[in-house]
Amino acid sequence: xxxxxxxxxxxxxxxxxxxxxxxxxxxxxxxxxxxxxxxxxxxxxxxxxxxxxxxxxxxxxxxxxxxxxxxxxxxxxxxxxxxxxxxxxxxxxxxxxxxxxxxxxxxxxxxxxx
Amino acid sequence: xxxxxxxxxxxxxxxxxxxxxxxxxxxxxxxxxxxxxxxxxxxxxxxxxxxxxxxxxxxxxxxxxxxxxxxxxxxxxxxxxxxxxxxxxxxxxxxxxxxxxxxxxxxxxxxx
Numbered sequence: 001x002x003x004x005x006x007x008x009x010x011x012x013x014x015x016x017x018x019x020x021x022x023x024x025x026x027x028x029x030x031x032x033x034x035x036x037x038x039x040x041x042x043x044x045x046x047x048x049x050x051x052x053x054x055x056x057x058x059x060x061x062x063x064x065x066x067x068x069x070x071x072x073x074x075x076x077x078x079x080x081x082x083x084x085x086x087x088x089x090x091x092x093x094x095x096x097x098x099x100x101x102x103x104x105x106x107x108x109x110x111x112x113x114x
Numbered sequence: 115x116x117x118x119x120x121x122x123x124x125x126x127x128x129x130x131x132x133x134x135x136x137x138x139x140x141x142x143x144x145x146x147x148x149x150x151x152x153x154x155x156x157x158x159x160x161x162x163x164x165x166x167x168x169x170x171x172x173x174x175x176x177x178x179x180x181x182x183x184x185x186x187x188x189x190x191x192x193x194x195x196x197x198x199x200x201x202x203x204x205x206x207x208x209x210x211x212x213x214x215x216x217x218x219x220x221x222x223x224x225x226x
Contacts, residue, residue, distance in 0.1 A: 004155075033213070040219075042216035042217055042218050042219055043156065043201070044216075045215070048212065048213055050212060094212065101118070101212060102146070102161065103156075104158070105155035105157070106155060106158050109157050
């Protein structure tokens, strides 16, 4: 089945230790998103890629970086995680088809910072 | 620019109806609705466009009031499987830029 896969599902890192989260998709969608979702809050968009074009949200901290080496894969790098970065990180994809686009979400990576 | 959802939470008995609202202070281009069950990823429900077009699941209905910049999601004859947090995501402006701003969510609990 076509899907959005995130690895790992759970990640524990130490304060200040760099961490990379990965997302892959078999949907061949050209748009990919990274969201941060804290407990009982809405998903907050960090970045999105439209094909290779990278779009950073104005309030995304510099500590967060992203890479999309090809259509299928996207990575979220947190250079120096702080306690406030503990959250669920959701990857999503969509296909640009004019006005209709639904986002397909992966299961998320729950990040714990100790 | 975050849309405002109401109510924050609602508890129903199976078979009852509910309405969830999403409003914006900015002119909207589209409204998207997603449902997220605890510990799971959000799942797409509906898209409503300025102008009246919509696309989504057969068993869920929604409306988009352009004058009020408000959308409502109608859940009728609720089932236990409807439980979860409902998020609206909005696009403002004159066209799609393929990114959404989500509201804080409405927690729906359906009891037997």
